[in-house]
Amino acid sequence: MEGGYAAFCLTLRHHRCYTPAFVAEKYCSDSDGAGEEGRPLSWAPSAHAVAGEHGMILDLHIHTSWNSADSNLSPIDLIREAKRLGLDGVVVTEHDRGWDRFRARELAAEHDFLFLRGMEVSTDLGHILVCGLEEYVSGIQRAEKLRQVVDEVGGIMIAAHPFRRAFTPDFRNGKEPTPLTLAEAARRPIFALLDGVEVCNGGSIDRENKFAMQVCDYLGLTPTGGSDAHSELGIGCYATQFDDPIRTEADVIAALKQQRCRAVVLQRTETGCYYEPSTQAAKFQHIEGWRS
16 A cells, blocks of 8 residues: 555544554455564554544443353454454453453453453343443342442443333333333433443344434433444444543543543445444434434
8 A cells, every 4th residue: 555554544544534444454464364564364453543532442242152151252252353343442241240350361461452341230120231340249130239339349330222122012021111202211210320321232223222322312421332242243333432541441430430432333335444423323314213
């Protein structure tokens, strides 16, 4: 490429790209197992390095086969695919189970990749993503108890896919009636306990995500994005972009509490892919939201 890698990065900054995945595809090829300049296929510059002031991009909702029975995604495959896409890191959120901190650190060090720990807790008010909790605590299946425990450790709580199946029949169990207005949706008890809302979830349909965006904005909570991937398929389809460097779970918690982040959507083109804020994504623009 004329001008080399440095010039290409400057071009990306000029066009306000949000992820290095486009760079990874340009600089990695299938020949000889390496890209230009001898870089391995798994190599990709960090989003923070390429996007500059636009910060780092992490998938905040993902499950692995090591600790989630419904996942067939190994941590090794997760890291490999996340690197290929150009993600800066992931927060692994197993169902009702935490990761051993030393095991997570070993993986991060071995693969030179940000591998942080969270948890998806099943509660009486819905699924809640938690960061800062080391292990499952008895009683946190009740959302109010979970809030108490999370406050004691200085963590955060994010509603996971809050409107999944809200607009489709669910005969397996008695679900809440579909809200008719934005104000009615915002009065659901779960929202009074949260720090943020997962407004983009890879397992939810666009309409469900759009309505989650509306409620999050209405309540002034922090918006996040995550793939909710249980296999390699879909990793990074939605993610969260941070304004500041992220190195630890404490950094994630601080950024979410300060609302220095936003949900982003992976967009693919003929020549590569990039992330854009969910508020700008065309896929959500044509969906009619709730009336006030």
